[in-house]
Amino acid sequence: MLKLIGVLLDYPRDELWQHGEELLAAADDPALSRGRRRQVVAFVEALLAADPLDAQDRWLSTFDRGRAMSLLVFEHIHGESRDRGQAMVDLIDAYRKNGFELDAKELPDYLPLLLEYLSHRPQEEAKEWLHHIGHIAGMLAARAAERELPHAALFEILVEAGEGKVNLEILRQRASEEIRDDTVDAMDRLWEEEAVRFGTDAPSQECDPPHRSPARALNREVQP
Template sequence: MSLLKLIGVLLDYPREELWQHGEELLDASDDPALSPARRKQLRAFVQQLLDSDPLDAQSAWLATFDRGRAMSLLLFEHIHGESRDRGQAMVDLIEAYRRNGFELDARELPDYLPLLLEYLSHRPQAEAKDYLHHVGHIAGMLAARAAERELPHAVLLEILVEAGEGKVNLELLRQRASEEVRDDTVEAMDRLWEDEAVRFGSEAPSQDCKPPHRSPARAAQQEAQP
């Protein structure tokens, strides 16, 4: 399992089958591309996750990434918000996936970070690094917010920033994160529901509101047809 694939799996909603692949995850965390300190941090994250109860891990994930927008793993939400540009950006990304033989399930949004990382894990290293460089400011802000909230996922996002080799000042971003008003409190969520416009069409959320169906054991890439 490549490093980007591993980070994507660890950022994704922790489904129960993840615990069946514990040894594979631990082995992948010992990636020689990382510094010894990072390998130790990554392995500690994996071990802590494997030692946790799946229901507790799932509850913690929802509280982290599915409450408020500041920690959203939908990249275009941080770039375009709810503007029309977001829809076109998604169309363009889907086309890029398809050109390279990568098909999405109907429930998946193309800008979901774990999905993007799975895709990039199958692309040439230079291309993957370039894409991570372009989204480095988003990964950096997510890393800063995670660190400010004392979330263990901070190390995963910091590794992505480093993989993109971008000039991201994490200390400056952490200072900015410390000054932000939290959007994951009960009061903030109540205000969001009051202000949220009803959306129809292709961008409307699914009715059951479940996270996308992902599996750590499944590679979503389909081989390109000759």
């Protein structure tokens, strides 16, 4: 289930449409409730029915514009503080300790990547991780619902899997009161702020969200 949600939250590369039957089969997961299963199947069917270019453009508009819907987990916890860098180093160490190697441009706190890793870990460990990030998943679910995005159900499933005390109603109310950060005006303000950063402080291209193959995500195995 976690691997599938990671694939569905990841950037929809062209290869995804070549694995439609696999995605639909994975969506019919008995671990999910009947209602959640219907939502995931509907999400997959809608995605496969979409034009790849349109789906990719929607993904970029959703997750790569502004920070509120960022899939970089530690950005929601640490922002741009130094603590985020140390947290990522610690997470990379945890990955390597368990035989999970990253590609050069993959950021360890990218949610689809974390979910792929957790799909190979013991159930209790995965639940503990999801419990730890439950508030983040809940806030993403609330913001997705506020924006009428089908991804809301995927984030809600992560909240439920973590069995945390996350009050989605309160988070939805908070999301309804937030000022959107993905509008043209908001993006202009962000670019103005970033313009003062230069030299060694300039953002690197390595900070782009990793766009991985869904086929690889579905079949990748952690080496013992």
